Amino acid sequence: MVFLQIAAKDLRSELRTKESLNASLSFAVVILLLFSFAFDPSSEAVAEFSGGLLWLVFAFAGALILNRSFARELPNDCLEVLIASPVSGAQLFLGKTVASFVLLMTIEVICLPIFGIFYDITWIPQALPLLGIFALGTWGMTILGTLFSALTVNLSLRELMLPMLLYPLMLPALMAAMRLTTILLAGNAIAGNDMVWLRLLIGFDIIFTALSLALVETILVR
Amino acid sequence: MVFLQIAAKDLRSELRTKESLNASLSFAVVILLLFSFAFDPSSEAVAEFSGGLLWLVFAFAGALILNRSFARELPNDCLEVLIASPVSGAQLFLGKTVASFVLLMTIEVICLPIFGIFYDITWIPQALPLLGIFALGTWGMTILGTLFSALTVNLSLRELMLPMLLYPLMLPALMAAMRLTTILLAGNAIAGNDMVWLRLLIGFDIIFTALSLALVETILVR
Amino acid sequence: MPEPVLAVDHVFKYFGDYPALHDVSFSLNGGECLALIGRNGAGKTTMLKILAGLSGAAQGEVRLFGDSPRQASARRRIGLLGHGIGVYDELTAIENLTIFAQLYGVSAAVARHWLERTQLAHVANAPVREFSRGMRQRLAVARAFLHDPALLILDEPFTALDDRAIALLQGLLAEAKAAGRTIIMSTHQLREAMELATHVALIERGKLVHFGVRSAEMLADPTYVYRTFGAA
Amino acid sequence: MPEPVLAVDHVFKYFGDYPALHDVSFSLNGGECLALIGRNGAGKTTMLKILAGLSGAAQGEVRLFGDSPRQASARRRIGLLGHGIGVYDELTAIENLTIFAQLYGVSAAVARHWLERTQLAHVANAPVREFSRGMRQRLAVARAFLHDPALLILDEPFTALDDRAIALLQGLLAEAKAAGRTIIMSTHQLREAMELATHVALIERGKLVHFGVRSAEMLADPTYVYRTFGAA
Amino acid sequence: MAKNIRLGLGALVGMLLLRNLYVILFNLPDEMEQGPIYRIFYYHLPAFFAAILCYITALVASSMYLIKKNLRYDAIAMSATEVGLAFAAVNLITGMIWGRISWGIWWAWDARLTWALICWLVYFGYLMLRQAIDDPTERAKNSAVLSIFAFVSVAITYKAIEWWRTQHPGPVLSIRTGKQLIDPVMENMLYMNFLALATLAVLMVIIRLNQEEMQRQIDGLRRRAHAI
Numbered sequence A, B: 001m002v003f004l005q006i007a008a009k010d011l012r013s014e015l016r017t018k019e020s021l022n023a024s025l026s027f028a029v030v031i032l033l034l035f036s037f038a039f040d041p042s043s044e045a046v047a048e049f050s051g052g053l054l055w056l057v058f059a060f061a062g063a064l065i066l067n068r069s070f071a072r073e074l075p076n077d078c079l080e081v082l083i084a085s086p087v088s089g090a091q092l093f094l095g096k097t098v099a100s101f102v103l104l105m106t107i108e109v110i111c112l113p114i115f116g117i118f119y120d121i122t123w124i125p126q127a128l129p130l131l132g133i134f135a136l137g138t139w140g141m142t143i144l145g146t147l148f149s150a151l152t153v154n155l156s157l158r159e160l161m162l163p164m165l166l167y168p169l170m171l172p173a174l175m176a177a178m179r180l181t182t183i184l185l186a187g188n189a190i191a192g193n194d195m196v197w198l199r200l201l202i203g204f205d206i207i208f209t210a211l212s213l214a215l216v217e218t219i220l221v222r
Numbered sequence C, D: 001m002p003e004p005v006l007a008v009d010h011v012f013k014y015f016g017d018y019p020a021l022h023d024v025s026f027s028l029n030g031g032e033c034l035a036l037i038g039r040n041g042a043g044k045t046t047m048l049k050i051l052a053g054l055s056g057a058a059q060g061e062v063r064l065f066g067d068s069p070r071q072a073s074a075r076r077r078i079g080l081l082g083h084g085i086g087v088y089d090e091l092t093a094i095e096n097l098t099i100f101a102q103l104y105g106v107s108a109a110v111a112r113h114w115l116e117r118t119q120l121a122h123v124a125n126a127p128v129r130e131f132s133r134g135m136r137q138r139l140a141v142a143r144a145f146l147h148d149p150a151l152l153i154l155d156e157p158f159t160a161l162d163d164r165a166i167a168l169l170q171g172l173l174a175e176a177k178a179a180g181r182t183i184i185m186s187t188h189q190l191r192e193a194m195e196l197a198t199h200v201a202l203i204e205r206g207k208l209v210h211f212g213v214r215s216a217e218m219l220a221d222p223t224y225v226y227r228t229f230g231a232a
Numbered sequence E: 001m002a003k004n005i006r007l008g009l010g011a012l013v014g015m016l017l018l019r020n021l022y023v024i025l026f027n028l029p030d031e032m033e034q035g036p037i038y039r040i041f042y043y044h045l046p047a048f049f050a051a052i053l054c055y056i057t058a059l060v061a062s063s064m065y066l067i068k069k070n071l072r073y074d075a076i077a078m079s080a081t082e083v084g085l086a087f088a089a090v091n092l093i094t095g096m097i098w099g100r101i102s103w104g105i106w107w108a109w110d111a112r113l114t115w116a117l118i119c120w121l122v123y124f125g126y127l128m129l130r131q132a133i134d135d136p137t138e139r140a141k142n143s144a145v146l147s148i149f150a151f152v153s154v155a156i157t158y159k160a161i162e163w164w165r166t167q168h169p170g171p172v173l174s175i176r177t178g179k180q181l182i183d184p185v186m187e188n189m190l191y192m193n194f195l196a197l198a199t200l201a202v203l204m205v206i207i208r209l210n211q212e213e214m215q216r217q218i219d220g221l222r223r224r225a226h227a228i
């Protein structure tokens, strides 16, 4: 369970100050606010793309958080020390994924009620399945994002390169998550034809987790 | 004209490899792509929020670029050396603002035609006024963003704090820019009642430029 | 003959087409301490990084405890002190050490013990950000010694330490040596290193131009090695 | 009496409620070289940062050339070498120096000149990222000397330098001293510092416990200062 | 010898392309609904298949690199990706021209088009990642990993036509649908032009690879010179 220790370490660094939760919260609110200025939230169309809107916010916050994932180890050459320690590449990678996952999920869970208020959408009846979709989508995003964070950690253009590489590859999961979230927010259950999206999301998570774990060791040791 | 040297230095670091322009370009396309998944781009509504869409992309790219503005000086303690040099705080600040401004404007100018093709919007007749609005809006964003970049440079939560502080304060400029851009993209001229938005944008730029220049010295020397 | 603790066998390393290491071979046994000496840019850090498994050799082979440096069992027995201090600025001294204690599977009490040995106990709960440069280096020393490694790889360990801290580190190293641990360190503070070293190696532009036991002359006059074996 | 180049007048500095500097006063004139000595965490870096105008004193006053350290005219005459090297990793050596030459308003030819003096001319076009630690420190020295500053503030300048580079830096400092420049440096490599110093100051837990001219005993035995004037 | 092979291949490709162009322009009839513009189809689809061929080569070479750590495989992967991007660009551009003429717009956000674009961007990102890394072994390793991930988008693009209802026409080839949806003459012409474009792709990869090997030999010689 070494990866849990790595995750705990990252989370501790991140949550060093109590302000960080406040920061995530206000960050989410601010983005939602921004969207409400860009698109008329009172229009009928909102219901149709509520899932899309929400996941855009998540993807945006995700890029910011994932950028830090490995970059955090750069000052003081901590990454070298970790790689030279008995912690395996896969454990290190998994630990960092879990830490980003927890951070992002926190932001998302805070976002949801705020979103509900701003856009007048009821989500409480569907809270549990929504949480499930959030978890599945976020896991896909963090597993891929952490891998790319490791790939780009030594680049000077890291901040632009990471989202540029991540978003296109993440799209299948993102699309599925957007669609499923929209369905749930409209008050419907996921059934029938829509199960395809759920299967896509789960498949994406499994395939990319396996692929990442298999390849990460090669990435970290140069 | 010391600030131009600072700007040149930042741009040189940023554009170290020729590819960085390509990176910005594909970054822009990727974000447009992301939006097309969230909202149905073929719907009639697109024309109504084209300006909003475009400026959301710019605001997103802006946060990523502005995050680096002062943070770039952290490794090797370059910031200390700059502050101890005869370059005044205001010059340093202005130089960094100009560098981010140039980078962002480049991305925006590349974005526009791509946006035009993908969303079937004609922008060529309005190219010049559009460029003017882009410049005004981007200046407001970079001047505020650079100030916050200086404020948050020593925080560990920098990546989240910067957009969190920046976006709400930037909203007036962003709203004005969104509105004006939408008007121009719809093929209309800015006239009559809409002049209010233009005045708001220009006023915002002037006030925040003056305020920032006055405050920056205090922020940098602790 | 038993397997040496550390064996470097015809190692080459290139950066682009610059040969940072050229055909380097040597080996060390338990209880030996090698002072790796060389001018700025000679290739000392490059060599140590390859030993620590942070970087791969282009040709040749490195064996630690008869194993590849990337084997977890080998890594568990390495103590690394590089150019960077390898601790987190925003965490406190004790938090940092506790994290590494967990990763190496040693008890948290050991972390506190090492904080005391490096005389940082009074600032155990201060974030590393607030440490002076020498205090940081002490913490890095504590981190490297934490799990009682069988092989210590130290890159300029005396940097930023005051006279007492240097004596302390020398004491720690002498103790480790006496306990049969192997030490390899690069340094420019030759006086401090020669007292400890059992062996001395001189690298010049990527080539190992001398490897041998430390002689009495070297102890008396640290630049003796450069003058006797160096080319330029 | 002419105004001293550097005057520190009853300076206090607190981190939280920890007094990092407590009532420090001294002054230096042109052509003088002060070795600022003290154990890890004594407050040397804190003092140098206040002198360079990077940090403000809680009480007391610092005057450089009769002016506040934040005055542009004063800053133009300071050469600073801190813990970090203060150059950009992704730019080449010559690009870095050219940038600082511009900022200080000296010609680009000077940048090349200093690259040669620090023996980095052969890697002028390599990005600093690829430099060894000692090469980086040399570049930082070049950057600090670039504009022929009247006051050199050096924090552990001998770090990571090999024997030749130390001799080189000593030569540069002796030259600057002879030309009437003022030097203040903190270091733990006392042997190297004592040869140059005209004055020696000892800080202990934020207090200036000794300030005076360097005596012959100090040169012969570097730890003499600690033993004679130190409390603990 | 190797040079002769390249020359021979070049001549073959040239002849094939010219012959196909002649047949497409002068021998085949116009399509009933679309008129002459449909001819762009003979380049639109085969170009994409040629690109797929390149991407598969890149995937295999990248995996081989990770197993064997031989920089030669990295060079193959890089060359194949570059050529693949060129052919994918032909597919995109011919598609956009076609769309402009038959739909009146350059672009529509349907699944097929979008995924073709995503696929292109992903591989473009691959090239950019390469250019951002200096050290050859690190570059080879990181880009090989990315290449493996990138291939997922190729698979999705290929399948998009079946998974999502699109404005873009559905599958037409009889080998895919099992039904004869278009005139066999037309379908045969498609295969012929695919043959031509695929050979062209092979030739381009070989040339690119040759340049890359040359560069590596020069580097190697320089290293040996250093070592003396």
Ligand code: HEM
Binding pocket: E041, E044, E045, E048, E091, E092, E093, E094, E095, E096, E098, E099, E100, E102, E103, E106, E107, E112, E113, E114, E116, E117, E157, E158, E159, E161, E168, E169, E170, E171, E172, E173
């Ligand atoms: C930018 C615009 C376009 C893009 C990016 C594009 C992309 C593609 C791709 C990637 C394929 C091959 C995929 C496969 O077979 O799995 C394809 C096939 C095809 N395209 Fe397009 N296309 C575009 C526009 C058009 C237009 C405007 C038409 C005609 C109205 C068209 C007609 C076809 C046909 C008939 C096929 C063959 C389908 C099959 O058998 O698979 N395309 N296109």
Ligand SMILES: Nc1ncnc2c1ncn2[C@@H]1O[C@H](COP(=O)(O)OP(=O)(O)OP(=O)(O)O)[C@@H](O)[C@H]1O
Binding pocket: C015, C016, C018, C020, C038, C039, C040, C041, C042, C043, C044, C045, C046, C047, D129, D130, D131, D132, D133, D134, D135, D160
């Ligand atoms: N990433 C890199 N890319 C290119 N060249 C490099 C890289 N890292 C090191 N070098 C070069 O390799 C040589 C050896 O560097 P190394 O860091 O091993 O020197 P060192 O002996 O540790 O020197 P110092 O005493 O200054 O620390 C130097 O010439 C350096 O410029």
Ligand SMILES: Nc1ncnc2c1ncn2[C@@H]1O[C@H](COP(=O)(O)OP(=O)(O)OP(=O)(O)O)[C@@H](O)[C@H]1O
Binding pocket: C129, C130, C131, C132, C133, C134, C135, C160, D015, D016, D018, D020, D038, D039, D040, D041, D042, D043, D044, D045, D046, D047
């Ligand atoms: N930002 C800070 N916050 C809190 N305390 C600090 C901060 N910076 C320094 N200190 C404390 O002030 C004291 C003096 O630090 P300083 O860096 O000046 O020491 P120093 O004499 O340079 O030591 P060294 O020789 O190790 O570099 C130390 O006890 C340190 O912990």
Ligand SMILES: [Mg+2]
Binding pocket: C044, C045, C046, C155, D132, D133, D134
């Ligand atoms: Mg070194």
Ligand SMILES: [Mg+2]
Binding pocket: C132, C133, C134, D044, D045, D046, D155
């Ligand atoms: Mg210090």
